[in-house]
Amino acid sequence: xxxxxxxxxxxxxxxxxxxxxxxxxxxxxxxxxxxxxxxxxxxxxxxxxxxxxxxxxxxxxxxxxxxxxxxxxxxxxxxxxxxxxxxxxxxxxxxxxxxxxxxxxxxxxxxxxxxxxxxxxxxxxxxxxxxxxxxxxxxxxxxxxxxxxxxxxxxxxxxxxxxxxxxxxxxxxxxxxxxxxxxxxxxxxxxxxxxxxxxxxxxxxxxxxxxxxxxxxxxxxxxxxxxxxxxxxxxxxxxxxxxxxxxxxxxxxxxxxxxxxxxxxxxxxxxxxxxxxx
Ligand code: ADP
Numbered sequence: 001x002x003x004x005x006x007x008x009x010x011x012x013x014x015x016x017x018x019x020x021x022x023x024x025x026x027x028x029x030x031x032x033x034x035x036x037x038x039x040x041x042x043x044x045x046x047x048x049x050x051x052x053x054x055x056x057x058x059x060x061x062x063x064x065x066x067x068x069x070x071x072x073x074x075x076x077x078x079x080x081x082x083x084x085x086x087x088x089x090x091x092x093x094x095x096x097x098x099x100x101x102x103x104x105x106x107x108x109x110x111x112x113x114x115x116x117x118x119x120x121x122x123x124x125x126x127x128x129x130x131x132x133x134x135x136x137x138x139x140x141x142x143x144x145x146x147x148x149x150x151x152x153x154x155x156x157x158x159x160x161x162x163x164x165x166x167x168x169x170x171x172x173x174x175x176x177x178x179x180x181x182x183x184x185x186x187x188x189x190x191x192x193x194x195x196x197x198x199x200x201x202x203x204x205x206x207x208x209x210x211x212x213x214x215x216x217x218x219x220x221x222x223x224x225x226x227x228x229x230x231x232x233x234x235x236x237x238x239x240x241x242x243x244x245x246x247x248x249x250x251x252x253x254x255x256x257x258x259x260x261x262x263x264x265x266x267x268x269x270x271x272x273x274x275x276x277x278x
Pocket of ligand 1: 043048051053074077079205
C-alpha cells in the first residue's frame, strides 16, 4: 500500500496489492456537451460493413425523432463522412470542436473532417490514434440523445483504448458469414465482458443476395453460422442484411440518408425501444 493511500482505488494509479477496485480510465465528455446513450459498433476485421451498420442505425434513430451523433473512431478507414456526402471541415469555438451536420441533421466527427485532403492516408501509430479518438469524445461539443461510435475493427490497442475511455451503454457486433464468425463473436464477447459492457446483439451483414429474377434468397457464404455463434454466447442475432447493390450505391454517392431498407429496425428497437406505429 502506498504511503499516501486515500483508500479510493478508483482515482489511484498505483498498482499495489491492496487494490480493491480497478482504476477507471473513463473520460468525461466536453462540459459543454450533452450526450444521452452511447453505443459502439464493432467487428472482427475491416470491410464487413461496420460503418454501413453504424450509418443505418443513425439514420433510423434520426427518423424516430432523436438527435443523433456518429463518432467515427475507425481512424484508418473512415468511411462515414463519404456515406453521408459530408466533405466540409470541422470547426471549433471557445467551447471545443464542433461536429459537422449531415443534410438530415445527424452530427458527426471523423478524422476525414480534419484532414487537408480527405484522401490523405492516416499514418499514425496506435497511441496517437487512440488519443485522437479520445479527443473526439472529450473535446467535441455533442448535443445528442444517442451517439453511435464506429469502432476501430478488431481487438487491438486502438479498440481497447476506445473501450476503456468511452462510457459505452452497449455494443453491437457486426459479422459476415465469410469470416470465422464464431471466433469474431467470442473475441468481442470476451472484450465486452472484461470491460463490463452489455452486448445488444449481433448483426449478420452480407448474409445473402436476392435473385433479381425470382426474388429467392441465395446465401452466398453459407447459412446459420452467425446465428449458432450468437446462440452459443447467449446473444440474439438481431438482424440479417443482404448484399444489396443499391446500398453500396447509396454509400458511394453519399446518400445513405435516402435508405429504404428496414433490416436494422430490430436493432433500433433493441436500443431505443419499439418504434411508434406510423
Ligand atoms: P467496415 O466499416 O466494416 O470496414 P464498410 O461499412 O465500410 O465496412 O463496408 C465496406 C464496403 O462494403 C463499403 O463500400 C460498403 O458500402 C459496402 N457494403 C457494406 N455492406 C453492404 C451490403 N449489405 N450491401 C452492399 N454493399 C455493402
